[in-house]
Amino acid sequence: MVIKRIMEKVVNLQDAFKKHVVPPSEKTILSGNIQTVITEQYRLLRSKLSSLNGNHGNKVIAITSTRKGEGKSITSVNLAIVMAEDTKKKVLLIDGDMRKPSIHTFFNCKAECGLVDVLSNKADIDSAIIPSKIKNLTLLLGGEAVESPADLIASPILKDLIERLKKRFDYIIIDSPPIIPFADMSILGDVVDGILLVVRAEITPKETVLEALKGLNKENVLGVVLNDSRKKLSKIYY
16 A cells, blocks of 8 residues: 555656757756756646655655666756755755766766765765855765765765754755665665655556565655656646
8 A cells, every 4th residue: 555655646757858869967957958847847846845844854855766767866956956946945965876976967067075985984074065056056976986885875974974964954865876776775765854766657667666665665755756758747746
C-alpha cells in the first residue's frame, strides 16, 4: 500500500530538449530555452513540496533516480532555482553524486574544492561553498569524482555537516546518486528529511521503480517526478 501511494504521487515534467543536443547550462529554466509551461511545472513541484513541509520538516531533500540518465540532476538544479527565486529564502544545492558530479556543468562554474574534499577533511565547508549567479542560491559542488564514495557518505562527518548547514540555509537540495546498482542512496537517505524519485517516462520500467523503492525508507519518499513525458500537460497532479 505504501508503494502504491508513492507511485500515485507524481509530478509530470516534459523534456524540452528531446530532439536537440544542448549543453547542460542551456537546460536550466533561466537559459530562456525552456517552455513557460515547463517552468510552471517546476514551480508546481516547489509549491507541492512546501505544502508537505509543515513546520520545515522537509528542509533537506535528496533527489535521486533508479538509474543514471533519468533527469535527477536537471530536476535538482531547476527545483533549487525556483525555490531560491520564489521563496526568497536561502537555498543550498549540493552535488552529492560523488561518482559522477555534474552540477558545475549546469552553472558553468568550478571551485577549488567540493563535497569530497570536505568529507575527506581536506577542506572546510566555508572554502567549499560558492555563490551562484542566482540570488539566494549557493552551491556546494562535488569536487573530484571518486569511484567508491560509500565510506564518505556513511561517515559521521556527513551527518554533522548537514546538521551544521541546516542552521545556515532554509532549504538544502542534494543531487543524489542513483539507487541502482549502488548502496550510496540507501545510506544517504538516513541523513535527509525527504526523497524525490525521478523516473523517465516510457524508459524506466515499473519493476525497476519498485525495486529501487525497496532500498529506501518509504516514509521519507515524498513523491515521484515523471520526466520526459510525451503526453500533453493538461492534467498534472501530485
